[in-house]
Each structure stands twice: as C-alpha cells, then as structure tokens.
Amino acid sequence: xxxxxxxxxxxxxxxxxxxxxxxxxxxxxxxxxxxxxxxxxxxxxxxxxxxxxxxxxxxxxxxxxxxxxxxxxxxxxxxxxxxxxxxxxxxxxxxxxxxxxxxxxxxxxxxxxxxxxxxxxxxxxxxxxxxxxxxxxxxxxxxxxxxxxxxxxxxxxxxxxxxxxxxxxxxxxxxxxxxxxxxxxxxxxxxxxxxxxxxxxxxxxxxxxxxxxxxxxxxxxxxxxxxxxxxxxxxxxxxxxxxxxxxxxxxxxxxxxxxxxxxxxxxxxxxxxxxxxxxxxxxxxxxxxxxxxxxxxxxxxxxxxxxxxxxxxxxxxxxxxxxxxxxxxxxxxxxxxxxxxxxxxxxxxxxxxxxxxxxxxxxxxxxxxxxxxxxxxxxxxxxxxxxxxxxxxxxxxxxxxxxxxxxxxxxxxxxxxxxxxxxxxxxxxxxxxxxxxxxxxxxxxxxxxxxxxxxxxxxxxxxxxxxxxxxxxxxxxxxxxxxxxxxxxxxxxxxxxxxxxxxxxxxxxxxxxxxxxxxxxxxxxxxxxxxxxxxxxxxxxxxxxxxxxxxxxxxxxxxxxxxxxxxxxxxxxxxxxxxxxxxxxxxxxxxxxxxxxxxxxxxxxxxxxxxxxxxxxxxxxxxxxxxxxxxxxxxxxxxxxxxxxxxxxxxxxxxxxxxxxxxxxxxxxxxxxxxxxxxxxxxxxxxxxxxxxxxxxxxxxxxxxxxxxxxxxxxxxxxxxxxxxxxxxxxxxxxxxxxxxxxxxxxxxxxxxxxxxxxxxxxxxxxxxxxxxxxxxxxxxxxxxxxxxxxxxxxxxxxxxxxxxxxxxxxxxxxxxxxxxxxxxxxxxxxxxxxxxxxxxxxxxxxxxxxxxxxxx
DNA sequence: GCGGATCAC
DNA sequence: TATGGTGATCCGC
Numbered sequence: 001x002x003x004x005x006x007x008x009x010x011x012x013x014x015x016x017x018x019x020x021x022x023x024x025x026x027x028x029x030x031x032x033x034x035x036x037x038x039x040x041x042x043x044x045x046x047x048x049x050x051x052x053x054x055x056x057x058x059x060x061x062x063x064x065x066x067x068x069x070x071x072x073x074x075x076x077x078x079x080x081x082x083x084x085x086x087x088x089x090x091x092x093x094x095x096x097x098x099x100x101x102x103x104x105x106x107x108x109x110x111x112x113x114x115x116x117x118x119x120x121x122x123x124x125x126x127x128x129x130x131x132x133x134x135x136x137x138x139x140x141x142x143x144x145x146x147x148x149x150x151x152x153x154x155x156x157x158x159x160x161x162x163x164x165x166x167x168x169x170x171x172x173x174x175x176x177x178x179x180x181x182x183x184x185x186x187x188x189x190x191x192x193x194x195x196x197x198x199x200x201x202x203x204x205x206x207x208x209x210x211x212x213x214x215x216x217x218x219x220x221x222x223x224x225x226x227x228x229x230x231x232x233x234x235x236x237x238x239x240x241x242x243x244x245x246x247x248x249x250x251x252x253x254x255x256x257x258x259x260x261x262x263x264x265x266x267x268x269x270x271x272x273x274x275x276x277x278x279x280x281x282x283x284x285x286x287x288x289x290x291x292x293x294x295x296x297x298x299x300x301x302x303x304x305x306x307x308x309x310x311x312x313x314x315x316x317x318x319x320x321x322x323x324x325x326x327x328x329x330x331x332x333x334x335x336x337x338x339x340x341x342x343x344x345x346x347x348x349x350x351x352x353x354x355x356x357x358x359x360x361x362x363x364x365x366x367x368x369x370x371x372x373x374x375x376x377x378x379x380x381x382x383x384x385x386x387x388x389x390x391x392x393x394x395x396x397x398x399x400x401x402x403x404x405x406x407x408x409x410x411x412x413x414x415x416x417x418x419x420x421x422x423x424x425x426x427x428x429x430x431x432x433x434x435x436x437x438x439x440x441x442x443x444x445x446x447x448x449x450x451x452x453x454x455x456x457x458x459x460x461x462x463x464x465x466x467x468x469x470x471x472x473x474x475x476x477x478x479x480x481x482x483x484x485x486x487x488x489x490x491x492x493x494x495x496x497x498x499x500x501x502x503x504x505x506x507x508x509x510x511x512x513x514x515x516x517x518x519x520x521x522x523x524x525x526x527x528x529x530x531x532x533x534x535x536x537x538x539x540x541x542x543x544x545x546x547x548x549x550x551x552x553x554x555x556x557x558x559x560x561x562x563x564x565x566x567x568x569x570x571x572x573x574x575x576x577x578x579x580x581x582x583x584x585x586x587x588x589x590x591x592x593x594x595x596x597x598x599x600x601x602x603x604x605x606x607x608x609x610x611x612x613x614x615x616x617x618x619x620x621x622x623x624x625x626x627x628x629x630x631x632x633x634x635x636x637x638x639x640x641x642x643x644x645x646x647x648x649x650x651x652x653x654x655x656x657x658x659x660x661x662x663x664x665x666x667x668x669x670x671x672x673x674x675x676x677x678x679x680x681x682x683x684x685x686x687x688x689x690x691x692x693x694x695x696x697x698x699x700x701x702x703x704x705x706x707x708x709x710x711x712x713x714x715x716x717x718x719x720x721x722x723x724x725x726x727x728x729x730x731x732x733x734x735x736x737x738x739x740x741x742x743x744x745x746x747x748x749x750x751x752x753x754x755x756x757x758x759x760x761x762x763x764x765x766x767x768x769x770x771x772x773x774x775x776x777x778x779x780x781x782x783x784x785x786x787x788x789x790x791x792x793x794x795x796x797x798x799x800x801x802x803x804x805x806x807x808x809x810x811x812x813x814x815x816x817x818x819x820x821x822x823x824x825x826x827x828x829x830x831x832x833x834x835x836x837x838x839x840x841x842x843x844x845x846x847x848x849x850x851x852x853x854x855x856x857x
Numbered sequence: 858g859c860g861g862a863t864c865a866c
Numbered sequence: 867t868a869t870g871g872t873g874a875t876c877c878g879c
Contacts, residue, residue, distance in 0.1 A: 045869080048868090048869080049869095050868095050869050051869095054869095132870090133868095133870090134867085134868060135867095135868055135869065135870070136868095136869065136870045136871095138870090152869085152870080153869080154868065154869040154870095155868080155869095156867080156868050156869085157868090157869080389876075389877070391875090391876070391877090392876085414873080415873075415874070415875095416872090416873065416874080417872085417873085418871085418872060418873075419871085419872085420870085420871060420872080421870095421871085422869090422870060422871085424867090424868095466869085509870090509871095511871085511872090513872090513873090
C-alpha cells in the first residue's frame with residue numbers, strides 16, 4: 001500500500017470518489033448498495049495512472065480550499081459588515097428586477113441514446129445497457145444505473161459493477177434523426193427554442209400560452225397510438241400516468257395525417273372527417289391551456305412520435321427550469337409557479353450542486369464554508385463576496401435568489417474550433433508530428449465548412465500520466481488551411497519536445513484548436529471605431545442598454561492606441577500614464593468605473609431616453625452627488641459636473657461611520673452567526689423603524705411611487721449616529737430570503753436592510769448608510785446612486801484586495817457545438833449562446849442602476 | 858494574449 | 867487492456 005493509498009483510506013476516499021463522479025449525490029443508486037459500488041470502483045481504479053492524477057488534482061483543490069479558509073479567517077467584522085451592506089444593495093436590485101413573466105420549459109429526453117437503442121432492439125429491453133465503449137460510456141439506461149453505471153464512466157469499470165451490462169456502440173446518425181423529430185415538435189411551441197444538445201432544449205412558451213388561450217378544444221386534441229406502450233423503468237405512479245393515454249385504437253387512425261390535409265402550423269390536427277369519428281374521439285386526449293398542460297402535450301407528442309419519453313421542467317427562468325426537469329425524471333415533469341414565494345420555497349432546500357454551473361470543485365469549496373443548500377448560499381453572501389470574484393459572487397447571489405435567465409438569447413458566434421484525439425502511448429517525435437499534421441488537416445476541414453479563419457492556434461498535450469498542457473500562439477494573419485495551422489502547431493509542438501529532450505514526450509492525447517476568429521476580429525475593429533466615435537463626445541450611446549463587457553469598458557475610457565497589441569504590463573503602465581494620476585491603481589479603477597457608469601446611471605434613471613438620438617438632447621439632470629438640478633445641459637456637461645462633485649473629498653463624517661461600525665461590528669457578527677442556522681424565523685424585523693413605507697415592494701419601480709416633488713428638501717447635515725441596533729439590523733435583516741410567508745413582506749424585509757432611514761417628521765429625508773449624511777432627495781433611485789458613489793469612494797475597494805477565489809461558472813451556457821455526438825455529421829446550426837446566469841450585463845428595460853457591476857474589476 | 862481550471866453535455 | 871471530445875468561461879499572470 002503506497003502513501004497515496006493510505007491517504008485515501010484516511011479521509012479522502014469519499015472526496016476522491018466524488019471527484020471521479022462516483023458516489024455523487026446526483027446519482028440514483030437504487031439497485032446496488034452505494035458502499036459496494038464505491039468499493040468496486042476503487043478496486044478497479046486504484047493504482048492506475050488516472051487515479052494518481054486524480055489524487056494530485058484533488059490535493060490542488062484542497063490547497064485552494066485551505067487558502068480560502070485562511071482568507072476567511074482574516075476577514076474583519078467591519079469588512080463583513082460593509083460587504084453585507086454592499087451585497088444586500090445588489091440583492092435588492094436583483095429583487096427589484098425579478099422577472100416572473102416568462103414561462104420557460106426545459107425538455108430533457110430520458111437516457112436518450114440508451115432509450116433509442118432499446119426502442120430499436122427489443123432484445124435489449126429489461127436489460128441493463130449502456131451506450132459507448134469499454135473506454136467510455138455516453139449514457140446508460142435506468143436499469144444499469146441501479147448498478148452504479150453512469151455516463152462518463154469507462155465501460156470496463158461499468159462491466160465490473162454490472163457484469164451483465166450490454167454496451168452498445170453509439171449510432172449518432174440515428175440519434176440525430178430522432179432528435180430532429182423531437183425538435184420539430186418543440187419548434188411548434190417556440191420557434192426560437194434553444195437546443196443544448198441532441199437530447200436537451202429550452203423553450204420559452206410564453207407566447208404560445210397567450211395564443212393558446214383562444215384555441216378551440218379540437219386544436220388541443222391528440223389521438224392515441226395504441227401500441228405506444230413504452231417500457232419505462234420507473235414503477236408505480238408514472239406508469240399509471242402513462243397508461244391513461246393507452247387506449248385501444250386503430251394505429252391507422254393515429255398516424256399523423258398527411259401533410260396536405262393539415263392546416264398550416266398545426267400538422268397534428270386531423271381533418272374534420274376524422275374528428276367526427278366517434279372512435280377517434282373516444283381515443284383522443286384533449287390538453288388544457290395551462291403551462292402544465294402544454295408541457296404534458298409536448299411530452300405526449302414526443303412519446304407518440306418517437307416512442308421515447310422526456311422529462312420537463314417549467315419555471316420562470318432557465319436555471320430553475322433545468323433543475324425542475326430533473327425533479328421527476330424519468331418521464332415526469334415539474335413546475336414552479338410564477339410567484340416569488342413558489343420560487344423561494346423551491347430554492348430553499350435545494351442543494352447547490354443541482355444547479356447548472358456548480359460542479360464538483362465549486363461544491364466542495366462551498367461545502368468547506370458550510371454551504372450545501374441555496375439557503376446557506378444566501379446566508380453567506382457577504383463572506384462569499386469577500387472570498388470570490390465579483391462574477392462568482394454575483395452568480396451565487398442570483399442562484400440563491402432563484403434568479404436566472406428569462407430569455408433564450410441568440411447571440412452565439414462560435415469562438416473556437418478544435419479536434420483532439422486519445423490514443424495509446426505515442427513517444428516518437430516523428431509520430432507526434434505526423435499526428436499533429438493529421439489533426440490540423442481535420443481541423444482545417446471543419447473550419448472551412450464554416451468558413452472560419454482564426455489567428456490563435458493552440459495545441460493540447462496529455463501525457464500518459466494524464467497531465468494536460470496547452471500551448472498557444474497568436475499570429476498576425478488568420479489561418480484556416482491544414483498547412484497554415486500546422487506551421488504554427490508544429491512550432492509549438494517542437495518547443496515542447498525540445499523542452500523535455502532528451503526524454504521523449506509520452507503522449508496519450510493531442511489536440512489542436514483555432515480561435516480568435518477573423519469574423520470576431522472584424523467586429524472588434526468595428527467596435528473600436530464606434531468607441532472612437534463615442535470618445536469624441538457622444539458617450540450617451542452607452543445608455544441604450546448595451547452594457548460593455550470588461551474589455552470594452554477598458555477601451556471605452558482609454559485612448560485607442562491602448563487597445564492594440566501590448567502586454568498586460570504595458571497596458572497597466574499605459575493606464576497609469578494616461579490617467580494623469582500618480583495615485584494608486586485602486587483610484588484609477590474607481591475613476592474609470594465612475595466615468596463609464598455615470599452616464600449610464602443617470603440616463604437610466606431619467607428613463608425617458610430610449611434612443612441614442614434622445615440621449616443627445618438636453619435634459620434636466622439631477623446630480624447624484626450634490627443632488628442639485630443641473631438644468632438644461634447636455635450629457636457631457638452634466639458628466640463634467642458629476643466628475644467635479646466626485647473629486648471633492650468625502651466629509652469627515654466618514655470616520656464617524658467607521659467608528660460606529662467598529663463598535664458594533666463584533667456584536668453584529670455574532671448575531672449573524674447566531675441566526676445563520678435558523679432560517680425560518682421572523683427575526684429582528686421589528687427593531688427597524690416602522691415609519692419607512694417602502695411602498696412599492698412588489699417588485700415594481702420604486703422611483704415611481706416616491707414623491708419626487710420634494711427633491712429640493714433642505715440639506716440637513718446633522719449626522720444620525722448609527723446605533724448598535726441599526727448596524728446589527730443591516731446584517732440580520734436579510735439573513736434569509738425564505739423566512740416570510742407573504743411575498744410583499746418578504747421583499748420588504750430584504751429591502752429594509754438597505755433602505756434608508758427616513759426623517760421621522762417629514763418622512764422624506766434619506767440618510768446614506770455609508771457617509772451617514774441625510775440626503776436632500778426623496779428619490780430612492782437617486783439616493784441609491786448616491787450610496788453607490790459613497791461605496792465607490794474607496795470604502796469597498798479595500799475589501800476587494802483580498803479577493804482570490806474564483807469559480808468558473810458558465811456565464812453563457814456552454815453548449816458544446818459538437819457534443820459527443822454532433823461531430824460525426826456536421827453540426828446542427830445552434831441558435832446561439834445565451835446568458836445563463838448573470839443578468840447584470842443584459843439589457844434590462846427597468847433596471848436603472850448597475851453601479852456595483854461596473855465598479856468591480 | 859497565455860495557461861490552467863472548471864463546467865456542461 | 868482500458869478513464870472521451872468539444873466548446874465556453876474565468877482568473878491570474
């Protein structure tokens with residue numbers, strides 16, 4: 001027994017199994033004992049090179065966790081309190097923009113490849129089967145899953161788990177054909193549906209539901225094919241459900257009616273003659289007009305047409321819909337009703353691992369912080385904001401509030417294309433070069449099919465110890481032919497071969513990728529010229545809702561020459577020079593973010609500027625810093641004014657706030673901990689001033705309900721001392737989004753934590769929780785901008801300095817354009833990529849502020 | 858821009 | 867005997 005094995009036996013065994021995708025809480029282990037499964041897997045894997053590499057990777061993750069925990073230990077109460085404030089402000093913003101108006105459906109075929117194989121080969125029914133090879137399985141049927149046989153498991157291990165397992169080689173052409181049938185059905189409910197792979201898709205059936213309200217019954221009637229009794233593994237209820245539709249009926253009558261008899265757009269409708277047949281009526285089923293009925297209908301039709309079952313989830317956004325589709329799998333569906341309460345009830349105990357984007361590593365890291373469920377994720381939001389990158393904690397926050405993408409965007413242009421191949425050990429340089437050339441040729445063929453050329457060539461090497469390396473090179477002119485790609489790739493390969501010389505590279509995998517496509521570059525060039533135009537004075541274009549991504553933001557405020565080829569360090573140097581500030585990087589970032597964000601903020605705030613044309617007009621703006629109205633000036637002048645205001649230092653009241661929070665932070669922290677485990681208590685809300693009427697707590701726009709006539713209220717600078725209670729409240733108020741029964745009350749409780757105090761006499765004046773000054777405005781949005789600015793003025797920045805941990809969740813759904821299947825036959829043209837999590841960068845008609853988004857990083 | 862890591866399917 | 871292929875993203879450099 002070597003050291004590694006001993007280590008395993010101590011306490012890492014479960015972790016490793018988890019890493020390897022075994023003993024996973026996503027697995028269903030009805031048939032074979034979990035212990036037994038793990039034991040068999042361990043025996044099969046122990047001592048292998050693969051296993052050793054897994055151990056190595058695991059150690060790295062553990063190290064990462066250790067670093068994170070050390071960082072956590074260094075967080076001060078004050079930092080935590082500030083973070084809480086900031087995160088809660090963001091949470092409030094998210095809450096305000098919660099969108100429950102869409103009905104999103106996630107459809108997922110059950111054990112797709114295996115199901116197709118079983119359907120087409122009756123001998124396989126009732127037997128455990130898997131599709132794949134001895135090296136790797138793509139999927140298994142439910143029978144096999146009882147033995148622990150799962151997708152992404154090597155076939156030889158699966159065989160040990162289940163010796164009677166039948167491994168069927170994949171037949172992608174067939175799967176593609178079936179998939180097409182399914183997609184034809186889906187397209188009737190949402191022509192813009194988004195296919196994630198051959199067996200999975202999202203639909204937005206909002207429009208369909210509207211139209212369907214007026215449909216006569218006959219248009220929702222479908223006829224039942226008698227012989228359609230699909231064998232399904234799940235016993236009991238599901239089977240019964242299915243049998244409801246299984247009446248005896250002539251197969252002739254059930255078959256889809258010929259195309260020419262069908263009214264346009266509804267190929268399944270039968271002509272009137274057929275409808276009048278009593279026999280058919282008897283054996284038909286009419287679906288209702290609700291979302292649930294629609295999805296039942298979809299699943300019914302899929303099954304009738306393909307003899308395969310599908311599961312589905314219905315929810316107000318894609319994140320939830322995806323989780324839902326897993327809930328009653330196989331051959332079931334689940335809906336989250338479009339109310340905040342329903343969403344929160346569902347999310348409450350949901351293990352984060354169930355959510356798309358939380359993988360094994362993230363799960364483990366969060367688990368180390370005591371986070372397993374979404375509730376716990378929400379409770380720890382402040383800590384998470386200090387330990388993780390902005391992108392990551394934003395994602396976590398979305399997730400813990402049950403938020404996700406509500407539209408299925410089509411914005412996806414492919415960003416890279418690659419080929420890679422695994423083989424038995426290849427050590428001779430000559431062989432490696434010739435393999436490389438082959439891969440380049442294959443890739444060139446694929447690239448040319450799509451007419452793509454790219455400037456970056458990357459090679460990927462995996463040695464026999466499963467260690468992976470990538471090496472990339474970007475050339476000045478785009479490449480697409482085999483020779484062009486190989487010219488770059490072989491240099492990269494040679495460098496690696498020489499580096500290890502005289503030892504040979506012992507490879508088990510090689511890959512070649514081309515990225516930085518020419519098309520993309522073209523776009524960037526265009527963007528640059530637009531940015532150049534904007535910089536000449538027309539910055540207002542940013543108000544159209546096109547928030548800029550990180551890179552663009554940088555370019556937005558910098559001279560053009562900076563966006564050209566320079567190293568990272570050169571760029572940083574240039575930034576400093578350009579900014580004319582011999583100050584810290586922190587301040588530069590701050591300045592940039594404010595410059596880019598302010599016009600955006602203000603324009604959104606005024607909400608009457610929808611178009612670039614409008615935004616050029618002179619408007620009456622209110623400065624979010626001094627709150628004075630700026631009369632009829634153009635945006636540029638207004639921005640100058642804001643900048644001037646920003647350049648003025650914060651008042652000495654800052655220190656008051658600091659000392660206040662020091663005094664109370666310890667207690668606040670304890671309170672936080674005390675409450676962290678008791679989620680569903682109505683806590684502390686009573687201590688907050690009752691005279692705040694947050695009148696529009698139903699998710700509507702707060703601004704509209706505020707009396708804006710009193711903007712000119714006198715500036716009362718008498719600072720309100722921050723009482724202990726209040727400081728505690730800030731933290732405790734919102735420690736659980738799930739605790740209150742009433743939706744409105746719930747939102748109120750969330751908002752309270754960052755709601756300003758009102759002057760008790762006028763009920764109007766707002767006190768900034770950061771600078772602690774009463775603000776002469778009653779406009780909540782304006783006030784919020786002020787608070788953001790206060791936060792921006794360096795207070796938060798110190799918190800960011802410690803941030804190290806990142807979680808690479810998919811911002812866009814990573815829809816593999818080849819998915820272990822599509823490679824074989826020309827890819828189906830995907831509808832495009834879609835923003836999955838962070839809604840912060842998406843166009844949001846009613847989202848007035850994104851200050852925090854823009855500020856960080 | 859590069860390289861390693863993570864994630865999804 | 868034996869642990870995949872493709873694409874995307876994020877982060878630190």
